[in-house]
Amino acid sequence: MVIKVAAGIICQDDAFFIALRKKEQHQGGLWEFPGGKCDDGESPDTTLVRELKEECGITATEYYPFKLISHDYGDKQVELHFYKVIAFEGIAEGQEGQETRWVTASDLHLYAFPEANQAIVSALLNVD
Numbered sequence: 001m002v003i004k005v006a007a008g009i010i011c012q013d014d015a016f017f018i019a020l021r022k023k024e025q026h027q028g029g030l031w032e033f034p035g036g037k038c039d040d041g042e043s044p045d046t047t048l049v050r051e052l053k054e055e056c057g058i059t060a061t062e063y064y065p066f067k068l069i070s071h072d073y074g075d076k077q078v079e080l081h082f083y084k085v086i087a088f089e090g091i092a093e094g095q096e097g098q099e100t101r102w103v104t105a106s107d108l109h110l111y112a113f114p115e116a117n118q119a120i121v122s123a124l125l126n127v128d
């Protein structure tokens, strides 16, 4: 079964907001763009807004689809809907005790991301 996920590449002043996945989570100990699984019948847009509120305390107001990545981790198959979030209300802060950082594109290589994110990290280096 493929797990549908929405994740937000939150952009502000040439930096991106990333969060450290908890050790006990799938792909734990690696950095991520905040987001989570779509509930049954939920659109990725709706998931994105819900998860960013829950995990980062922000309300995304302007966002657009950036890349769709399907990846098989062996134990889990995911379909990741990555969005660029270019405007939001509130201050982005980890709401679940997770470590977070604002990182420029050129510093993203200093952080270890899940395998499925490699194409995103490369695209961010080339695009912005």
Ligand SMILES: Nc1nc2c([nH]c(=O)n2[C@H]2C[C@H](O)[C@@H](COP(=O)(O)OP(=O)(O)OP(=O)(O)O)O2)c(=O)[nH]1
Pocket (backbone or CB within 6 Å): 005, 006, 007, 025, 026, 027, 031, 032, 033, 034, 035, 036, 037, 051, 076, 078, 080, 114, 115, 116, 117
């Ligand atoms: N959020 C997020 N998930 C990612 C990224 N890259 C990546 O491979 N994933 C994978 C890890 C997980 O298998 C899945 C997302 O699950 P999640 O743990 O964020 O889901 P959730 O927030 O609904 O968490 P939970 O309630 O199940 O704990 O997608 C990423 O950049 N952001």
Ligand SMILES: [Mg+2]
Pocket (backbone or CB within 6 Å): 034, 035, 036, 037, 051, 055
């Ligand atoms: Mg999550």
